[in-house]
Amino acid sequence: MASTSLPDIHSHPMIRKLESVFTLSDDEKGAILNLPMQVVDIRPDQDIVREGDSPSRSCLVLDGFACTYKITGEGRRQIVAFNIVGDIPDLQSLHLRMLDNSIGTLSPCTVGFIPHDALRTLCERHPRIASALWRSTLVDAAIFREWMTSIGRREAYSRIAHLLCEMLVRLNAVEKAEGHTCDLPITQAEFGDALGLSTVHVNRIFQDLRADGLIRTKGTQLTVPDWDRLQEAGEFDRSYLHLERQNFRL
Amino acid sequence: MASTSLPDIHSHPMIRKLESVFTLSDDEKGAILNLPMQVVDIRPDQDIVREGDSPSRSCLVLDGFACTYKITGEGRRQIVAFNIVGDIPDLQSLHLRMLDNSIGTLSPCTVGFIPHDALRTLCERHPRIASALWRSTLVDAAIFREWMTSIGRREAYSRIAHLLCEMLVRLNAVEKAEGHTCDLPITQAEFGDALGLSTVHVNRIFQDLRADGLIRTKGTQLTVPDWDRLQEAGEFDRSYLHLERQNFRL
DNA sequence: CCCGCGTATTGATCCATGTTAACGCCCGGC
DNA sequence: GCCGGGCGTTAACATGGATCAATACGCGGG
Numbered sequence: 113m114a115s116t117s118l119p120d121i122h123s124h125p126m127i128r129k130l131e132s133v134f135t136l137s138d139d140e141k142g143a144i145l146n147l148p149m150q151v152v153d154i155r156p157d158q159d160i161v162r163e164g165d166s167p168s169r170s171c172l173v174l175d176g177f178a179c180t181y182k183i184t185g186e187g188r189r190q191i192v193a194f195n196i197v198g199d200i201p202d203l204q205s206l207h208l209r210m211l212d213n214s215i216g217t218l219s220p221c222t223v224g225f226i227p228h229d230a231l232r233t234l235c236e237r238h239p240r241i242a243s244a245l246w247r248s249t250l251v252d253a254a255i256f257r258e259w260m261t262s263i264g265r266r267e268a269y270s271r272i273a274h275l276l277c278e279m280l281v282r283l284n285a286v287e288k289a290e291g292h293t294c295d296l297p298i299t300q301a302e303f304g305d306a307l308g309l310s311t312v313h314v315n316r317i318f319q320d321l322r323a324d325g326l327i328r329t330k331g332t333q334l335t336v337p338d339w340d341r342l343q344e345a346g347e348f349d350r351s352y353l354h355l356e357r358q359n360f361r362l
Numbered sequence: 363m364a365s366t367s368l369p370d371i372h373s374h375p376m377i378r379k380l381e382s383v384f385t386l387s388d389d390e391k392g393a394i395l396n397l398p399m400q401v402v403d404i405r406p407d408q409d410i411v412r413e414g415d416s417p418s419r420s421c422l423v424l425d426g427f428a429c430t431y432k433i434t435g436e437g438r439r440q441i442v443a444f445n446i447v448g449d450i451p452d453l454q455s456l457h458l459r460m461l462d463n464s465i466g467t468l469s470p471c472t473v474g475f476i477p478h479d480a481l482r483t484l485c486e487r488h489p490r491i492a493s494a495l496w497r498s499t500l501v502d503a504a505i506f507r508e509w510m511t512s513i514g515r516r517e518a519y520s521r522i523a524h525l526l527c528e529m530l531v532r533l534n535a536v537e538k539a540e541g542h543t544c545d546l547p548i549t550q551a552e553f554g555d556a557l558g559l560s561t562v563h564v565n566r567i568f569q570d571l572r573a574d575g576l577i578r579t580k581g582t583q584l585t586v587p588d589w590d591r592l593q594e595a596g597e598f599d600r601s602y603l604h605l606e607r608q609n610f611r612l
Numbered sequence: 613c614c615c616g617c618g619t620a621t622t623g624a625t626c627c628a629t630g631t632t633a634a635c636g637c638c639c640g641g642c
Numbered sequence: 643g644c645c646g647g648g649c650g651t652t653a654a655c656a657t658g659g660a661t662c663a664a665t666a667c668g669c670g671g672g
Contacts (some may be wrong), residue, residue, distance in 0.1 A: 190511040250454045251482060257442045261434060265436075266436075308515060309650095315652090
């Protein structure tokens with residue numbers, strides 16, 4: 113599969129992501145740019161891969177919002193992660209035969225499928241890239257731990273505040289937010305599925321957050337007028353995101 | 363630091379764990395056996411490492427039960443993982459500068475501290491071991507996802523049933539259970555902290571599970587008289603544990 | 613054999629959040 | 643400009659689980 117060439121080197125989301133940890137050599141950058149990648153556009157609310165699949169490739173989110181989720185025996189959905197540009201939400205399938213979760217789009221998405229063979233070769237030849245990819249799966253795990261803590265031990269108000277803080281910081285890190293404003297094409301029902309709350313309750317709390325002046329929304333756009341108070345409300349401390357070399361205005 | 367030599371090759375928990383995925387060469391086994399390891403006994407309810415630490419070594423659980431946890435701003439505890447023999451609960455610190463969680467003992471524990479240097483060298487020289495360690499952090503993440511789903515979307519009864527199934531399967535995998543019986547030195551308060559429930563409610567549900575004939579307890583010992591029904595009650599499907607080559611009686 | 617302490621158990625009451633069911637708004641398609 | 647569907651909003655009511663406060667049990671130490 114030929115790779116669709118991207119405008120310039122720094123716009124490759126994988127390079128951008130890895131460079132947030134350390135500087136890549138030209139050789140390493142070249143190896144990434146030469147990865148075979150099948151680029152596909154996907155409509156909203158479509159599954160990219162399904163629980164039980166044994167994919168032979170992983171998907172890199174090039175644009176849009178996706179989510180990782182599981183469905184309960186009773187048919188209830190738990191979203192365990194929101195995936196944004198640069199994320200490789202099923203990188204785990206490189207080492208685990210069977211997917212234990214599904215991944216679906218929330219908004220229109222562009223994703224790049226990269227064969228496992230190519231990734232394995234990349235890792236063998238470039239140990240630093242292998243480490244960086246390992247690291248990125250460890251950051252994902254850190255986010256899981258934080259979400260678990262939110263869902264298990266924080267009340268709805270701070271749970272939502274926390275998630276909004278996280279999304280804003282992560283989107284800033286990939287330049288998909290301008291300061292305290294970002295586009296967040298996530299419905300209240302989807303927030304509920306991520307936070308273990310009902311849609312109705314999410315709605316109630318959103319109104320409280322607005323009334324308290326912590327957030328403002330306009331369509332899918334979120335603005336945070338009082339970043340400090342939102343962080344307090346959510347007990348948000350970004351260190352679990354393990355961001356390094358970030359150029360935050362936040 | 364000299365390694366305390368262990369009885370025989372197969373009793374090294376790390377070898378046993380890695381061999382559950384693929385067969386190690388003698389060379390690989392030797393490298394693991396030669397890892398420098400400081401062996402320490404730790405009393406119950408002691409922290410092994412704390413959130414915010416930047417350790418230069420990782421700890422391998424050699425015996426006993428430990429847990430990974432976070433404390434909320436309001437001082438509430440969320441246990442995000444139970445650690446048993448063979449687990450390396452802070453392996454992540456090999457690639458992430460700062461720990462985003464604490465790890466503490468539940469029962470008396472023996473742990474082995476292995477310097478990061480030694481682990482990094484091991485990974486460089488033995489790529490298959492590196493992959494296996496990466497894999498094991500991915501399995502940990504899969505367990506996080508499953509717990510999140512339980513906490514977010516399952517009611518208390520099936521949440522507890524699910525966790526008991528998981529512990530029994532994991533303990534069987536490391537030969538720390540005999541069929542449907544195992545020693546589980548975890549208090550009801552600790553179960554509560556792991557499941558996002560109050561101690562009182564955990565107690566009530568345990569009584570329901572006993573009354574329904576799904577479990578029996580005697581001190582810290584758990585017996586599951588009806589494995590099928592317990593699995594149903596917890597919607598338990600072990601595939602997320604990604605066990606391979608297991609010799610289950612279960 | 614008794615004491616003391618951590619853990620399990622119980623009962624009463626409260627409340628955060630779920631459920632159900634309308635209704636309304638906005639936006640894209642025709 | 644109207645229609646339809648998804649999403650947000652509201653209200654009334656139900657409930658799982660939290661909290662608080664005793665009380666009981668089991669076990670190691672003296």
